[in-house]
Amino acid sequence: MTDTTPETAAVERGTTLIEVDAIGKRYGSIIALSDVTTSVKAGEVTCVLGDNGAGKSTFIKILAGAHAHTDGVLRVDGDERSFSSPREALDAGIATVYQDLAVVPLMPVWRNFFLGSEPRKGLGMDVAFMKHTTKTELAAMGIDLRDVDQPIGTLSGGERQCVAIARAVYFGARVLILDEPTAALGVKQSGVVLKYIAKARERGLGVVFITHNPHHAYPVGDRFMLLRRGRSMGDFPKSEISLDDLTAMMAGGAELESLAHELERTMGASSDVAAELKADVRESGVTSSQESGATRG
Amino acid sequence: MATATAAPDERLASTSAITRILTRPEMGAAVAAVAVMIFFSLMSDRFMTGAGAGVWLESASTFGIMAVAVSLLMIGGEFDLSAGVMTGFTALVVGILTTNYGLNVWAAVLVALVLALAIGAINGYLVMRTGLPSFIITLGTFFILQGIDLAVTKLIIGQVTIQGLTNIPFYDSIQPVFGSSVSILGGTFYVSVLWWVVVTAIATWVLLRTKAGNWIFAVGGAQQSARQVGVPVLKTKIGLFMTTAFAGWLVGMISLFRTSTVQANTGVGQEFIYIICAVVGGCLLTGGYGSAIGAALGALIYGMTFQGITFAQWDTNWLRTFLGAMLLGAVLLNNWVRTRAETSR
Known part of the structure; x- marks a missing residue:
């Protein structure tokens, strides 16, 4: 990469970024999640699999800083942490791309890319820099846009997902949490998104890929953590589990x-x-x- | 900023430059403005003279200032029905404070500005805090101000028209700022036209080249998404309502110092004309899309039609019919543009 990604610190591949140890979350007497253990390493994809209601969103919320955990230990770069706001998680380099992507459909791609963090130039924005960066950052993710001036609503669902991912990466994410990125997409578009997940891994990011589809998880995943009814069914490196095992365990x-x-x-x-x-x-x-x-x- | 675009992509066909111009939000208004101008030039000999142009430009300028501010607000996803009555309110404040209480005219103008900004801030705060449509909130403010304009004016000065403004001290020092004029080619051109151009230029720059402009498009296009990526939604929206109120104050001052009088019902009913001008200029009623230049062109069309019908010696009631027809045409065109912009290619 020739362009500058200002905040991304170079982390050696395989370094453990996040460690989750017997983590759990209780809302009063309701146990939403208990005894979940896994890890996220730089340059690896950790897949979190589970059916609806398995506790995937609770798990995301703990990592993303929306809710603090009540049991167990969360370590980021080896330090014990408990996030009380999404801002704290972001500052620790953990960015979450939610299903709705937080994009404004009628706005051009480059405006969306920098929305909320526009670079200044004099009294205005540095438009030339913004357009150029959008183009090169997306190219680094393997998206070759015809025109960064087109409204983001004209992109396909997969491409929009990738703009959101590229944006999170550019603004300093070291760990990327993707909440069901393929859920609303067709077969071909899902393939596109999986390709970008692989790309993000290549760039040395730790990726947490939440999904209920083992066929999407298996090709890109390095580690698989299965959730069922708020409990972990195990945390396996790819070498210890086959796609068939995964599918069978998912469905039960x-x-x-x-x-x-x-x-x-x-x-x-x-x-x-x-x-x-x-x-x-x-x-x-x-x-x-x-x-x-x-x-x- | 032509330097912003990198080397052209080979997949961009050469027709796309034309397509892009055609899909600009203000394009419809630009075409319509040229058509209206040609039409009335043919209908009346006076229309394209210096005298004629002075008249329709003056008419377009005050509507233009308001329409530009309203277009920013509409891009931000809100309406302000109190915008029209605000022009009368601010003028009445100045008129009463100076003629009745003897306050220095500069101070009175400043008081009116502070009041206008405060009302704008209240509008914005109420809309954001209650989550109610701005249509309802500002309809309330509209009626409150309309009542105050009439009742308080009558209560204090016993009539509904401000008189004797030209006799107050320092009147000559402030009058040129808002109401002066120059003669060019036999026509009288008011300073309000200059204000109109300045306001349009600033609004366009803010929209297209600043952070604030990015935020305005974002809060109107997808408020929740904007909030998620850290756009200060409350600040942006309140700022927009205050901008509209500021424009109301500016237009109030322009009409006050040009005519040196004001009626208690000034501005009532004009809020819809501002919205029509903004929509004709390409603003979507649903927010997130539009153009300040477009709104200025919308006001130009209005001014030309308003005066053109008089020049052509037709019944002026046709103006309303024309406005309505143009609004419908513009809405249909905008709808088509938006569908194209939002759907996948």
């Missing part, structure tokens, strides 16, 4: 099998879908014994 073996059973009943035993699903369940080795007998009949 027994639940997946009963779904296969259900499909078989409604669509007939010869149904490809049911057969495939059953084969998947068997392969992943999480089949519970009582149902394997029942499905034979």
